[in-house]
Amino acid sequence: MGFHTIESLATATARELEPAGISIKKALDVIRLARGSISLSFVRADELLKQRQSILRLTTGSKTLDDLIGGGLETQSITEFYGEYGSGKSQICHQLCVNIQLPPERGGLGGAALYIDTENTFHTERIVSMAQSLGLDIEEVVKNIIVAEAYTSDHQIFLLENADRIIKENNIRMIIVDSLTAHFRSEYVGRETLALRQQKLNKHMHKLIRLARAFNTIAVVTNQVMSKPDVFFGDAVHPIGGHIVAHTSHTRLYLRKSARGPVRIARLVSSPYLPNGEGVFKITENGVEEVEEGDEKRRR
Numbered sequence: 001m002g003f004h005t006i007e008s009l010a011t012a013t014a015r016e017l018e019p020a021g022i023s024i025k026k027a028l029d030v031i032r033l034a035r036g037s038i039s040l041s042f043v044r045a046d047e048l049l050k051q052r053q054s055i056l057r058l059t060t061g062s063k064t065l066d067d068l069i070g071g072g073l074e075t076q077s078i079t080e081f082y083g084e085y086g087s088g089k090s091q092i093c094h095q096l097c098v099n100i101q102l103p104p105e106r107g108g109l110g111g112a113a114l115y116i117d118t119e120n121t122f123h124t125e126r127i128v129s130m131a132q133s134l135g136l137d138i139e140e141v142v143k144n145i146i147v148a149e150a151y152t153s154d155h156q157i158f159l160l161e162n163a164d165r166i167i168k169e170n171n172i173r174m175i176i177v178d179s180l181t182a183h184f185r186s187e188y189v190g191r192e193t194l195a196l197r198q199q200k201l202n203k204h205m206h207k208l209i210r211l212a213r214a215f216n217t218i219a220v221v222t223n224q225v226m227s228k229p230d231v232f233f234g235d236a237v238h239p240i241g242g243h244i245v246a247h248t249s250h251t252r253l254y255l256r257k258s259a260r261g262p263v264r265i266a267r268l269v270s271s272p273y274l275p276n277g278e279g280v281f282k283i284t285e286n287g288v289e290e291v292e293e294g295d296e297k298r299r300r
């Protein structure tokens with residue numbers, strides 16, 4: 001049923017175990033046992049603080065961008081990059097797949113990446129040039145990125161539901177879903193499908209957050225926009241769980257192109273505890289980089 005680890009059982013709901021043909025009571029027993037064995041239950045605030053202290057941070061490659069989000073992407077929560085085509089969402093995802101492998105003193109987590117690719121945009125060549133520019137062993141770097149192509153939204157959901165064993169066995173420290181919403185958007189058209197789409201999307205996001213917490217990994221999703229930036233978590237729909245997902249552990253960054261080619265503008269739109277703000281970075285042959293002095297820094 002897609003539960004390959006104690007961690008995923010511990011964070012399951014009794015409803016999810018129903019298809020196993022066991023009673024709710026039995027399902028609750030199973031979940032309780034799983035929780036007991038990995039100590040996931042009610043926590044006091046001081047324990048929460050301790051949990052937060054185990055949060056690790058990952059560099060984007062740009063100090064400005066890192067500072068904007070409080071020092072890099074955090075484990076145990078979801079970071080969303082949204083913006084129009086070509087704004088750099090997938091480029092950042094590629095860069096993060098390389099950076100995650102850096103040792104902690106260089107801003108990485110010394111781990112591997114899982115890339116759920118829904119638009120067939122993953123390019124190994126791009127990884128190679130980014131790894132090269134960081135002076136890393138290219139063969140090692142490409143070995144430590146597991147790519148799963150998702151053909152439909154259901155397939156995408158299935159991949160994540162079954163990711164726990166891969167995560168555990170491969171020292172995965174980051175899960176990327178690029179793009180989170182593309183399949184949903186093309187498959188669920190028309191107002192009457194909005195509720196179902198939102199329900200599925202929320203469940204998908206919940207699965208992601210639970211994996212991120214259970215395995216102390218970074219979680220990244222991308223989201224394209226047309227004219228309404230907030231179409232998925234804002235006014236277009238009124239989801240029951242959607243806002244909860246969007247607001248609990250969710251850092252959202254809005255990316256846009258600038259008048260000058262490689263420079264991109266990132267705006268922190270929402271964060272659990274940081275003020276909104278803006279900063280610039282650039283995308284070059286080497287990947288995501290800090291805009292340097294000579295590049296005539298531009299802020300709005």
Ligand code: GTP
Pocket residue numbers: 083084085086087088089090091092121224262283284285286
């Ligand atoms: P969609 O997935 O279409 O919504 O866009 P996205 O936000 O994922 O865009 P993506 O990250 O793919 O950005 C593409 C842009 O990155 C290109 O238009 C280039 O400006 C830049 N880019 C990509 N590869 C290279 C490269 O090898 N060198 C340089 N200099 N820029 C690159």
Ligand code: MG
Pocket residue numbers: 089090091121178
């Ligand atoms: Mg993309």
